[in-house]
Amino acid sequence: xxxxxxxxxxxxxxxxxxxxxxxxxxxxxxxxxxxxxxxxxxxxxxxxxxxxxxxxxxxxxxxxxxxxxxxxxxxxxxxxxxxxxxxxxxxxxxxxxxxxxxxxxxxxxxxxx
Amino acid sequence: xxxxxxxxxxxxxxxxxxxxxxxxxxxxxxxxxxxxxxxxxxxxxxxxxxxxxxxxxxxxxxxxxxxxxxxxxxxxxxxxxxxxxxxxxxxxxxxxxxxxxxxxxxxxxxxxx
Numbered sequence: 001x002x003x004x005x006x007x008x009x010x011x012x013x014x015x016x017x018x019x020x021x022x023x024x025x026x027x028x029x030x031x032x033x034x035x036x037x038x039x040x041x042x043x044x045x046x047x048x049x050x051x052x053x054x055x056x057x058x059x060x061x062x063x064x065x066x067x068x069x070x071x072x073x074x075x076x077x078x079x080x081x082x083x084x085x086x087x088x089x090x091x092x093x094x095x096x097x098x099x100x101x102x103x104x105x106x107x108x109x110x111x112x113x
Numbered sequence: 114x115x116x117x118x119x120x121x122x123x124x125x126x127x128x129x130x131x132x133x134x135x136x137x138x139x140x141x142x143x144x145x146x147x148x149x150x151x152x153x154x155x156x157x158x159x160x161x162x163x164x165x166x167x168x169x170x171x172x173x174x175x176x177x178x179x180x181x182x183x184x185x186x187x188x189x190x191x192x193x194x195x196x197x198x199x200x201x202x203x204x205x206x207x208x209x210x211x212x213x214x215x216x217x218x219x220x221x222x223x224x225x226x
Binding site: 092 | 144146148153154155156157158161163201203205213214215216217218219
């Protein structure tokens with residue numbers, strides 16, 4: 001069974017631009033969560049999607065948004081990028097909403113210049 | 114919000130030595146999880162704990178769910194070079210933000226051959 005895939009793996013943007021990251025969960029998994037990982041703040045929860053609905057949201061500004069499609073694939077978008085948005089963005093998939101066991105993808109490394 | 118204190122922050126050990134790391138929280142968690150992250154990859158789930166007092170092993174790894182539900186530890190016995198990486202604890206509460214894991218800041222393990 002293929003694992004969680006995230007595209008792109010690396011991305012360089014400049015301040016003010018926007019970016020869209022993609023995540024394909026493990027086949028059959030319907031829940032996708034997004035995390036931001038930085039050296040200073042560690043792993044922080046962004047949001048969770050299940051059945052195309054956002055179930056939970058972390059403490060991030062409205063510039064961070066996401067969505068989930070009917071095939072469970074998910075995208076997250078960050079608008080008006082700031083230098084502090086540079087981070088590894090991780091997607092985690094679970095069989096169902098609220099599942100404790102999450103399987104992480106390799107992440108997308110975003111650098112904002 | 115919920116916070117996890119993970120210690121030590123880093124460890125430098127000799128191959129063959131045993132390792133112990135722990136996480137504490139001021140909040141109660143219903144599930145404790147331990148992950149390992151290699152450079153350039155997402156965290157991989159090592160052990161999941163579901164009941165207070167539970168002791169679970171996975172090969173050379175052993176983890177315990179504290180009786181108070183506010184702490185957990187991970188032991189690695191007879192360390193080998195491939196144990197190198199960052200180890201994260203994570204907790205989940207059923208009553209808040211199901212599907213969201215709160216992560217510790219990680220323990221970076223270096224194993225000298």
